[in-house]
Amino acid sequence: MGTPLGDFVRAKRDSIQPASFGLPEHGRRRAPGLRRSDLATRAGISVEYLTRIEQGRDRNPSPAVLNALADALSLDAAERGHLRYLAKITGGACAGHRPAAPPSRHVRPTVLATLRLLEPAVAFVTNRLGDVLAHTGGFASVMRESGLLETREPNLTRYVFTDPRARTFFADWDQVADEQAFDLWLGPSAEASEWFKAELAPLAGQEFTRRISRHLPPPQVPLRLNHPTGQELRWERERLELPPTDAQELVVLLPADEATEQAMERLLRSGGALHAIG
Incomplete structure (x- = not known):
């Protein structure tokens, strides 16, 4: 069973034409968009790990991985915010890393x-x-x-x-x-x-x-x-x-x-x- 995060990453990948990233077309394919291997290479992660995220088998990608995926997919500010939100509701690590409050602004x-x-x-x-x-x-x-x-x-x-x-x-x-x-x-x-x-x-x-x-x-x-x-x-x-x-x-x-x-x-x-x- 997939997750909102995995569904978003897969849908965004499918919507990207390889030529828009300067990648060659690979002939006729069953699925549209960017190959999973191409996205994994751009993000600096393994194809296996990307597959687990898209299929919902990894629900806790780190903030660094989320940022790498956002960069690799060329997400705009609104899409990055949505990716972060989906990571939180999926159970990702972003929600757990935030402290209760920002550092003090007091100056002695x-x-x-x-x-x-x-x-x-x-x-x-x-x-x-x-x-x-x-x-x-x-x-x-x-x-x-x-x-x-x-x-x-x-x-x-x-x-x-x-x-x-x-x-x-x-x-x-x-x-x-x-x-x-x-x-x-x-x-x-x-x-x-x-x-x-x-x-x-x-x-x-x-x-x-x-x-x-x-x-x-x-x-x-x-x-x-x-x-x-x-x-x-x-x-x-x-x-x-x-x-x-x-x-x-x-x-x-x-x-x-x-x-x-x-x-x-x-x-x-x-x-x-x-x-x-x-």
């Missing part, structure tokens, strides 16, 4: 006081999930028109992978995307990282999921921002780890050239105050 008063001392520098407190927990007015001046700070609980990783404006704002978007995905391995806890990856994967799609299995740290290079004012800003980054109990870090952006320093002086005329985010 002494850390906030340190940020005040750094004004008008461009600095913020974050965790390795990308949550922007507090920031200086200088940071707000730089990010004001990027869209990052428009949400109640801004998150840099989510912004990079889901907001189209990020691809313009970050001159080296691929580099920044690699950095944010790699940072998830260093999150507040393994449970928090798994929770966040499961939350983001259906929204961010293959650009995110193909990066989260990489284990090599990306190179350290200056951060280049295409600021909405038309100025390219170049920054060196200092990342200062707070005590392990905080599971947070203080990031300071330092102008990498004179042009950025002068542009920052102009931006700061608009002002801005320290902001801790709820």
Whole structure:
């Protein structure tokens, strides 16, 4: 007997023409669509395992396998969300990996006081999930028109992978995307990282999921921002780890050239105050 998850994967596979993935046609076939072997190869799993999923004999595929299938089938955001839902109701592992709540967003008063001392520098407190927990007015001046700070609980990783404006704002978007995905391995806890990856994967799609299995740290290079004012800003980054109990870090952006320093002086005329985010 099949399962909703297996039925969905099989139906989606049957709906795909091999030519759309650059695969050769194999002549007349009894079943339409993509061969099971072709899908298994694209997903990096065995044909036998894919068969068990489609036939409902494996009801607990891991989040990594679900992401691999979503990538291999080129699912859009809505289809990825549906795949994740079907995995939950089928009894998949996704439901069991989510902790009761996301990590704390609390920033200690002494850390906030340190940020005040750094004004008008461009600095913020974050965790390795990308949550922007507090920031200086200088940071707000730089990010004001990027869209990052428009949400109640801004998150840099989510912004990079889901907001189209990020691809313009970050001159080296691929580099920044690699950095944010790699940072998830260093999150507040393994449970928090798994929770966040499961939350983001259906929204961010293959650009995110193909990066989260990489284990090599990306190179350290200056951060280049295409600021909405038309100025390219170049920054060196200092990342200062707070005590392990905080599971947070203080990031300071330092102008990498004179042009950025002068542009920052102009931006700061608009002002801005320290902001801790709820």
